Amino acid sequence: MTAPDNLPPHALAAASPDLLRAMVKTFADALMSAEARRPRRRRIWAGQRRTHQPPQRLDRPRERGTRAGTVEFAAPKLRQGSYFPHWLIERRRRAEQALISVVATAYLLGVSPRVEKLAESPGGTQLSKSQASTMAKHLDEQVAAFRNRPLDADPYAFLWVDALAQKVREGGRIINVHALVAVGVNADGHHEILGVDITTAEDGASWLAFLRSLTARGLPGVQLVVSDAHTGLVNAIGAFLPGASWQGCRTHDARNLLSQVPKSAQPWVATLLRTAFEQPDTDAVKAQMIHVLDPLETKLPKAAAHLHSAQHDLLAFAAFPRELWRQIRSNNG
Incomplete structure (x- = not known):
């Protein structure tokens, strides 16, 4: 042509x-x-x-x-x-x-x-x-520059931490590893991946090393961390982010709660629990959780005991301004 x-x-x-x-x-x-x-x-x-x-x-x-x-x-x-x-x-x-x-x-x-x-x-x-x-x-x-970039320019008030199971090729074999991921909300209100690390096991030592690397890069101003209730992870959060509140993963805890009730009652319990997250202000959230616990204590005391011990960690978002709830009350960072 x-x-x-x-x-x-x-x-x-x-x-x-x-x-x-x-x-x-x-x-x-x-x-x-x-x-x-x-x-x-x-x-x-x-x-x-x-x-x-x-x-x-x-x-x-x-x-x-x-x-x-x-x-x-x-x-x-x-x-x-x-x-x-x-x-x-x-x-x-x-x-x-x-x-x-x-x-x-x-x-x-x-x-x-x-x-x-x-x-x-x-x-x-x-x-x-x-x-x-x-x-x-x-x-x-590019990956090295991304993983090691400084984090001290803006505060990241909210942080989601989770581990994703992945299959990778290593030495000609396919093995299972865990990708540790931290996602924060930046000063513009957008989600930003702050760190990624690959480990062979999701244990306390891995989480300690991962959070230590984030704080060494200058991670500032974290007020709330959302994650599952992995013991090693929760302890690492307390060690390296002592000024931050911790909120348990809403999905994981709901599953744990439903595992303690009969299958026929699971839809009712799930709907009842959801109402606590849909209230207009902090006082209403706390009042609704009481209304959720009352019928459970009567009909399902084991489930009520579980929810009573976990309620403060599930409702940590309620301590922040109402306009931020949409971003932080869910575990989907």
């Missing part, structure tokens, strides 16, 4: 990939030809007699990955001396840095298609092993 001599600006946005690639190739060819004909470029003529004879084309064009797709560029071949367009084609490298950044960013954002498919989508070709290695190195640098 040959690029047109002129193209209206409004048509460029709707242009096909083939047209864009042809335009890139035409423009690059024109620049290379003009540069090769300049008689004063000593590195091109290499001390030989200067002439204005037209350059010849290379028999084997080089492929170059661009934002418009893969384009074949053929650098001019001079009758005397040599010419190589370093500004366009880097030796021993085929992939454009932009493509590496796209794939790396896609992984960081959780996009997980095959690398080859992702590279082909903008018109690229399959990636070589060296290109995949370059992308992995680029990813390692």
